[in-house]
Amino acid sequence: MKDYASRIALAAVSHKVQYILVAAVLFIAAWLRFAYPDWDAGQQTHPDEQYILWIATTIDWPKESAAIFDPARTSLNPFRWPPDPQTSGVSVPPPGPRDFTYGHFPLYLLAFAGRALAWLGRAVPPLGGIPFVSDLVNAPGRIELDYLAYAGRALSALFDTMSVLLAYLLGRKLFGAGAALLGAVFTALAVLHIQLAHFATFDTVLTAFCLLAVWAAIRYSETQSRRRLWLAGAAIGLAVGSKFSAALLAVPLAVAVYGPARWEHGEAQAGWWGRAKAFVSLPVREWRGTLRWFEGMAVAAVVFALTNPFALIEAREYFRQITIQGMMVRGLLDWPFVLQYRNIAPYWYFVEQQGRWLLGWPVTVAAYAGALAATWQLARKPNVAMAVALGWLWPYFLITGGFVVKFPRYMLPIVPLLLVLGAGWLVAPAARWRTMWIAAAVLCAMALYAPAFAQMYAAPHPWVTLSEWMYRNAPRRSAVLVEKWDRALPLTLVVDGEPRSPDDYRVQTMDPFFQPDSEAKVRAMLVQLAASDYLIVASNRVYGVVPRLPGRFPLSGGYYRALFGGKLGYEAVLVARRAPSLFGWQLTDDPIAAAGLDVPPLAALGARDWNLGAADESFTVYDHPLALLFKNVGRLSEQEMWAAVKVAGIRSASAP
Numbered sequence: 001m002k003d004y005a006s007r008i009a010l011a012a013v014s015h016k017v018q019y020i021l022v023a024a025v026l027f028i029a030a031w032l033r034f035a036y037p038d039w040d041a042g043q044q045t046h047p048d049e050q051y052i053l054w055i056a057t058t059i060d061w062p063k064e065s066a067a068i069f070d071p072a073r074t075s076l077n078p079f080r081w082p083p084d085p086q087t088s089g090v091s092v093p094p095p096g097p098r099d100f101t102y103g104h105f106p107l108y109l110l111a112f113a114g115r116a117l118a119w120l121g122r123a124v125p126p127l128g129g130i131p132f133v134s135d136l137v138n139a140p141g142r143i144e145l146d147y148l149a150y151a152g153r154a155l156s157a158l159f160d161t162m163s164v165l166l167a168y169l170l171g172r173k174l175f176g177a178g179a180a181l182l183g184a185v186f187t188a189l190a191v192l193h194i195q196l197a198h199f200a201t202f203d204t205v206l207t208a209f210c211l212l213a214v215w216a217a218i219r220y221s222e223t224q225s226r227r228r229l230w231l232a233g234a235a236i237g238l239a240v241g242s243k244f245s246a247a248l249l250a251v252p253l254a255v256a257v258y259g260p261a262r263w264e265h266g267e268a269q270a271g272w273w274g275r276a277k278a279f280v281s282l283p284v285r286e287w288r289g290t291l292r293w294f295e296g297m298a299v300a301a302v303v304f305a306l307t308n309p310f311a312l313i314e315a316r317e318y319f320r321q322i323t324i325q326g327m328m329v330r331g332l333l334d335w336p337f338v339l340q341y342r343n344i345a346p347y348w349y350f351v352e353q354q355g356r357w358l359l360g361w362p363v364t365v366a367a368y369a370g371a372l373a374a375t376w377q378l379a380r381k382p383n384v385a386m387a388v389a390l391g392w393l394w395p396y397f398l399i400t401g402g403f404v405v406k407f408p409r410y411m412l413p414i415v416p417l418l419l420v421l422g423a424g425w426l427v428a429p430a431a432r433w434r435t436m437w438i439a440a441a442v443l444c445a446m447a448l449y450a451p452a453f454a455q456m457y458a459a460p461h462p463w464v465t466l467s468e469w470m471y472r473n474a475p476r477r478s479a480v481l482v483e484k485w486d487r488a489l490p491l492t493l494v495v496d497g498e499p500r501s502p503d504d505y506r507v508q509t510m511d512p513f514f515q516p517d518s519e520a521k522v523r524a525m526l527v528q529l530a531a532s533d534y535l536i537v538a539s540n541r542v543y544g545v546v547p548r549l550p551g552r553f554p555l556s557g558g559y560y561r562a563l564f565g566g567k568l569g570y571e572a573v574l575v576a577r578r579a580p581s582l583f584g585w586q587l588t589d590d591p592i593a594a595a596g597l598d599v600p601p602l603a604a605l606g607a608r609d610w611n612l613g614a615a616d617e618s619f620t621v622y623d624h625p626l627a628l629l630f631k632n633v634g635r636l637s638e639q640e641m642w643a644a645v646k647v648a649g650i651r652s653a654s655a656p
Contacts, residue, residue, distance in 0.1 A: 018177055022168055022184065029164040029188035032450055033157035033197035036457035037135065039623060041464050042146055043491050046622040049200045052107065053152060055100060057087040057144045059111035069313060077310045078104050079317045089143030101321045103242035105307040106155075106202040114144075114151035152200025160197040160204040164188045166211035167416040173218050173385050174374075175424035182427060182439060183420035186367075189446035190419065191453045192358035195623065196409055198457065202242050203412050209239035210413040213249045214392050217256035221384045224260075226295075232256070233296040237303030241311075244322050246413070248399070250297060252391040257292045259384035331404030336485045336513040338405045339552075340545045340617050347401040353408045356613045357589075359415070360449055362442040367418040370425030393417050407618050452580040452587065462576035462627040463538060467491040469574050469629065471500045474534060481532040484511040486541045489627070508532070512542050512556045522555040526568075526641040533632050535563075535570055539625035540591035544617055547595050558649025564597040567644035569634020572600035576627040584608055589615040591626055603628065 044050040060075045063084075067073040075082040078100040085092045100107075121127055121137025128139025136154055138147040167187040171180025187193060196203045216232035219225070232253055239246035304311070311318040327333050331341075341349075355364040371393060378386050393414050400410050426439040460468075467490035474480070480502075482488050488509070492501040510525045529535065537543065543564070547557040562568050579588040586609045592599045594614040603626065605611060620626070636644075 018181070021181055022165070025168070025181070025184050025188050026161060026164060030157070030161045032188065032194050032454045033160050034132075034154065035454050037132075037150055037153045037157075037198070039198055039457035040461045041493075042142075042149065043461065043464065044145075044149055045461060045463060045487060046199050046201070047487075048102075049149070049152070052102060052110070052202075053145050053148045053200060054090065055098070056107060056111040056114070056148050056152070057090045058082050058085040058092055059107060060086040060115075069309065071310060071314050076108075077314070078107055079310060079314050087144050090145045097317075099321065101325050103202050103206070103240075103308070104311060105238055105241035106205040108307065109205070110148065110152050110155060110200070113155060114148045117151055118147065149200055153198055156200060156204045157197040159208040160193050162208045163193070163204065163211055163416055166208065166215055167420050169215050170211065170218070170389065170417065171420040171423060173215065173222075174389060174420060175427070179420070179424040179427045182443070183416070183423035185443065186363055186419035186423055186446065187416045189443075189450040190359055190363075190415060191450060192354070192408065192412060192415060194450060194454055195358075195619070196412060198623065203409050206239055206242040206246060207413045207416065209235045209242060210246055210249060210392070211416055213239055213246075214252055214389060214417070217252050218385045218388045220296075221256040221260055221388055229257075229292060229296045230299050233299030234303045236297070236300035238307065240300065241304050241308045244325075245396075245400070245410075248395050249392065250293075251395050252388045253296050254293055255388045255391040256384070257290075257296070259382075259387050329403040329405040329410075334515075336545075337541065339513070339549065340541075341404055341406050342549060344406060346403070346406070347397075349406050350401055350408060350411050353616050353619070354411070354415075357615050357619055358408055359419075360442075360445050362438075362445050363419065363422060366426055366438070366442055367415075367422035370421035370423070371418055373425050373428075374421050389417060389421075393421075406616075408616050409618070448582055449580065449587070452582045456578055456580045456624060459578040461623070462578060462625055463487060463489055463491055464493065465576040466536070466538075466574060466627045466629055467493055467500075468495050469576075470534070471495040471504070474505070476504050478505050478533040479531060480505045480507045481528055481535045482507060482509055483537060483542050484509050485513055486538040489536045489538055512546055512553070512559065515552065517553045517556050519555060522559055522645060523638065523642060525556075525559065526638045526645070529568065529570070529632075529641060530636065530638045535630040535632070537628040537630065539617070539621045539627065540595065541617055541621055543597065544591050544595045547597060555645065555649055558645045558647075560595075560597060561648035562641070562644040563630070564592060564600060565648065566598070566600070567648065568641050569632060569636035570630040571633045572602045572628055573631045574627075574629040575600070575602040576629075578624050579609075585610045587612055589613065589620065591615070591617075591620070600628070 040046075044053065055078060058075060058081065059078070062068050062074050062076065064073075068076065071077050071080060072095070073083060075085065079098060081093050081095050081098050083095040117136050118138045121134075121139050127137050128134045134140065135150045138150075164184050164187045168180045168184035171183040193204070213232050213235035216228050216235055220228035220232055236246065236249045236253065239249060324333070328335060328338060331338075351364065351368065355361040359367070371390075374386055375390060375394070377383070378390060396414050397411070403410070423439075426442070427436070470480075470490045471493065472495065480490075488502065488507065490500070490502055490505070492499075494500070508528055510528050512525065514521055543560045546553040547560050550557050563570060577588070579586045581587070586606075588605065588609050588611060590599070590605055590611050591614070592603055
């Protein structure tokens with residue numbers, strides 16, 4: 001009896017230590033995600049974030065109850081500009097259709113949480129004196145668009161911190177406390193998560209509900225509890241209400257309802273034909289499981305309908321926009337901002353970017369090794385919990401990884417699960433003596449990289465740096481040329497106590513992405529260039545793509561080779577960048593060299609710059625782009641520039 005009491009006491013202490021450690025991990029995760037919410041000086045440099053916030057300013061409860069579900073009159077419809085928007089300080093178009101390809105539930109959450117927090121700030125004035133809280137309750141009195149950026153980024157950080165907790169809970173179910181804690185640490189330190197938690201977008205909301213759905217499905221497979229089934233269904237509804245791709249969660253739910261009967265209580269089928277027949281007949285033979293699956297999906301449908309009513313009221317518009325997005329990711333639409341993914345290999349690109357930048361090679365290798373090891377073990381020995389988890393991981397990876405468009409954020413919903421599987425592989429009892437030192441090395445690498453990345457946000461955004469330099473050094477009324485499809489600079493700022501704006505200059509826009517690529521197009525660009533004093537290249541969004549596609553842009557590629565080679569009379573006078581810094585070393589990429597262009601002297605990497613390889617444009621362009629300012633020092637004519645472009649174009653065409 002005494003020994004039994006001792007074991008109980010020891011277990012209680014062990015649980016207490018686990019809770020303390022989990023709380024510490026969550027604290028670290030929250031610090032990394034909530035730190036530096038004003039990382040872009042309030043400029044909303046993420047275009048998706050800016051558009052979402054713009055829409056959110058118009059979402060409000062209608063004054064007339066009869067207008068709540070009227071798509072043309074309500075202020076709750078994401079697909080239409082409302083006739084009487086309840087907002088101030090923001091320009092809103094006249095009533096009419098608008099595009100909104102994101103989930104509706106996170107939009108409502110952002111709009112109403114922002115208004116509730118602002119009301120709280122007015123109702124409880126002392127809150128305005130508390131650091132960080134004052135921003136959340138809008139004590140500074142910003143216009144709604146600027147204030148919602150703080151509220152939206154706080155929501156992203158909150159949901160991503162929840163994902164760390166859910167990674168721990170999943171790890172407990174799949175492997176036990178040790179692997180669960182390590183998986184939570186990996187998720188807390190994942191740079192992909194830290195970055196996306198700083199954007200007022202919906203990726204972290206989607207991920208949290210996907211993880212909750214998988215965890216609840218596992219719990220249902222263990223307990224057959226209807227409450228767990230309904231929780232899984234509700235989480236699926238909220239996940240699909242955040243992004244339609246979460247509809248694949250129907251697969252792990254099916255595994256959860258059929259798995260126990262098939263693997264733990266069902267008969268073994270001999271031969272592949274027997275297994276195939278058993279699989280096909282499973283929904284009929286296990287009719288109770290089929291009913292439960294439909295019950296869970298019905299809960300998902302109800303929750304989706306309640307949180308996304310206009311997806312049903314305007315179903316044609318909802319599915320039209322989903323169809324457009326589907327065409328975009330499959331490469332059927334030639335939008336300029338997705339041309340970067342042409343001629344890029346599927347699947348491996350996601351893994352490579354995770355290894356180079358988003359997670360780091362050590363944990364990426366461990367994560368995929370863990371996923372493959374878990375799949376191999378599942379094939380040898382039934383494990384319903386693991387089958388549910390892999391029923392989410394592999395269908396999502398195989399479908400999403402095959403997209404032509406490969407934004408790394410698309411993989412966020414399965415990254416925590418990958419990290420948990422990697423942790424389970426590293427601390428597996430059979431291999432612990434061989435891999436514990438690897439786990440320690442992986443953890444150390446992430447523990448260095450994560451705070452270095454978060455600390456980067458303390459430095460000024462490169463677009464702010466370039467804009468301030470312009471206002472201090474470029475004479476007013478100078479002719480400034482900017483590129484379409486990138487952020488137009490300079491930004492509106494207060495510099496040395498004086499409000500400054502792009503109106504101080506004669507700003508024109510050129511479009512190197514315009515197709516067809518012709519002599520007339522490039523000559524028109526060169527006419528603009530010859531008449532300008534400055535050229536702003538805000539990021540590698542254009543020059544990182546055009547030279548890589550000589551079949552589409554033979555002449556525009558020659559233009560960029562001539563520009564960066566110093567053949568057009570323009571000289572780089574400012575290069576603005578920021579990057580993660582570690583022990584005096586900057587972890588950076590070299591987008592100019594990666595595009596095959598000559599690197600201007602000011603943009604050359606220094607002795608303490610550590611080039612980790614080519615980074616996906618969407619990883620750098622929003623929060624740490626390489627911004628260049630060129631000055632027209634040669635004053636070449638359009639004809640002289642054209643001669644240089646033709647030579648550069650010939651050199652480009654003859655390159656291997």
